Amino acid sequence: MQVAERDHEAFEVLLGHVLRAGVVLAAIVVAAGGAIFLARHAGESPAYSTFRGEPGDLRSIAGIVSEARTLSGRGVIQLGLLLLIATPIARVFFALVGFGREKNWMYVGISAIVLALLAYSLAGG
Amino acid sequence: MLMLINLRSSIHNCAFVTVLVFTTVVALGACGAGLLGALTGLGGGVVIVPLLVGLLGVDIHYAMGASLVSVIATSSGAAAAYVREGYSNVRLGMLLEVGTTIGALCGATLAAHVPASGLAIVFGCVLLYSAYLSRPHPMSDVHPTKPDRIARALQLDSTFPTPAGPVAYHVARVPAGFALMYGAGVLSGLLGIGSGAVKVLALDRAMQLPFKVSTTTSNFMIGVTAAASAGVYLHRGFIDPALAMPVVLGVLLGSTIGARVLAKAKTARLRTLFAFVIVALAIEMLYNGFTGRVGG
Numbered sequence: 001m002q003v004a005e006r007d008h009e010a011f012e013v014l015l016g017h018v019l020r021a022g023v024v025l026a027a028i029v030v031a032a033g034g035a036i037f038l039a040r041h042a043g044e045s046p047a048y049s050t051f052r053g054e055p056g057d058l059r060s061i062a063g064i065v066s067e068a069r070t071l072s073g074r075g076v077i078q079l080g081l082l083l084l085i086a087t088p089i090a091r092v093f094f095a096l097v098g099f100g101r102e103k104n105w106m107y108v109g110i111s112a113i114v115l116a117l118l119a120y121s122l123a124g125g
Numbered sequence: 126m127l128m129l130i131n132l133r134s135s136i137h138n139c140a141f142v143t144v145l146v147f148t149t150v151v152a153l154g155a156c157g158a159g160l161l162g163a164l165t166g167l168g169g170g171v172v173i174v175p176l177l178v179g180l181l182g183v184d185i186h187y188a189m190g191a192s193l194v195s196v197i198a199t200s201s202g203a204a205a206a207y208v209r210e211g212y213s214n215v216r217l218g219m220l221l222e223v224g225t226t227i228g229a230l231c232g233a234t235l236a237a238h239v240p241a242s243g244l245a246i247v248f249g250c251v252l253l254y255s256a257y258l259s260r261p262h263p264m265s266d267v268h269p270t271k272p273d274r275i276a277r278a279l280q281l282d283s284t285f286p287t288p289a290g291p292v293a294y295h296v297a298r299v300p301a302g303f304a305l306m307y308g309a310g311v312l313s314g315l316l317g318i319g320s321g322a323v324k325v326l327a328l329d330r331a332m333q334l335p336f337k338v339s340t341t342t343s344n345f346m347i348g349v350t351a352a353a354s355a356g357v358y359l360h361r362g363f364i365d366p367a368l369a370m371p372v373v374l375g376v377l378l379g380s381t382i383g384a385r386v387l388a389k390a391k392t393a394r395l396r397t398l399f400a401f402v403i404v405a406l407a408i409e410m411l412y413n414g415f416t417g418r419v420g421g
Contacts, residue, residue, distance in 0.1 A: 009211065023202045027377055034148075034370040041367075042145035051184040051241075053362030060360070077366035081194050084373070085355045087201045088348035092222070095215060106280070110219050114349065117226040121233075121356030 029080030037073025159379025189317030228310020245414030
């Protein structure tokens with residue numbers, strides 16, 4: 001029992017580090033995209049006062065990945081933001097794995113519901 | 126489909142404001158918000174939107190999108206420290222996330238259909254309520270001594286660490302807590318905030334958890350709730366990379382500095398200061414909302 005508890009704690013601490021690494025990685029990608037964006041557009045006028053919505057390329061996962069591949073500043077930033085959105089989702093996934101290791105099927109099910117809701121949202125809700 | 130909204134564009138009318146200047150100003154503001162948010166424990170997300178809308182003339186939808194991703198950043202960044210302390214109740218958090226994510230999906234979908242002025246008015250009210258909640262108040266010291274039937278069936282009772290070893294606690298009123306969490310999710314999705322204050326309220330007051338368990342479990346849930354809204358925001362085009370970039374990086378920097386100096390700071394005075402800032406921003410949001418200065 002105690003060994004299982006300690007094992008569980010170690011798993012949780014590992015998860016904490018994974019989360020922080022995800023945020024750091026996302027921040028680096030966002031900063032890199034920001035540098036590209038500013039290098040190209042620093043002197044232009046900002047235009048956020050009217051909501052037009054983002055272009056289609058920056059609204060879907062596939063669009064963002066292909067935009068980022070062309071190394072457009074906006075595409076790379078959006079990829080970083082996507083990584084950021086993915087970190088709490090990864091947290092839920094790892095929690096599901098943790099419950100599975102404990103053979104706690106009720107909470108494997110509850111985690112799966114949360115994961116499904118998140119996937120539904122990201123896939124186009 | 127897309128709402129075309131004419132907004133007051135104070136800063137944009139100024140010919141000297143380039144993308145570089147604008148980005149720098151936004152980053153500095155976000156850094157300040159993150160710093161104050163971390164120092165007061167109230168989260169910076171709630172001030173980002175009024176800052177962008179009121180002072181910089183940004184459309185409220187873009188402001189909400191940028192705020193939401195910054196909420197994910199601070200929540201996940203803080204999680205590592207919280208997990209190590211061993212306070213958060215992962216089973217309870219996961220169960221309640223069913224409520225917050227459904228709420229967030231509803232709220233985020235609703236946000237695309239509510240006019241900007243309506244969003245500003247709701248936001249102003251939430252700000253006033255946050256200021257009210259931030260006043261120094263005694264934490265609930267009523268803790269259930271008997272196990273609750275539903276809580277036991279859902280394996281929610283747990284322990285938290287103390288210097289004298291783990292102390293067991295019970296969880297009360299699960300349905301009420303779940304309903305409040307759904308509401309917190311709706312607010313989060315509707316306004317692009319973390320709604321940590323409502324979450325702590327549900328855990329602390331309704332479910333009567335030890336306070337440390339409430340705050341850490343709330344933090345664990347904020348990121349997941351925000352991620353549920355973020356998907357909808359992304360597809361609706363609320364998340365503008367060039368605006369979100371300085372907001373996310375600024376808030377992360379500010380909250381990291383805030384967490385470092387937290388031990389030395391006089392938080393009581395800061396909380397009072399922050400409450401005044403929030404009230405001022407609330408009045409501004411309400412004024413803008415009622416006069417239609419955020420558009421249509």
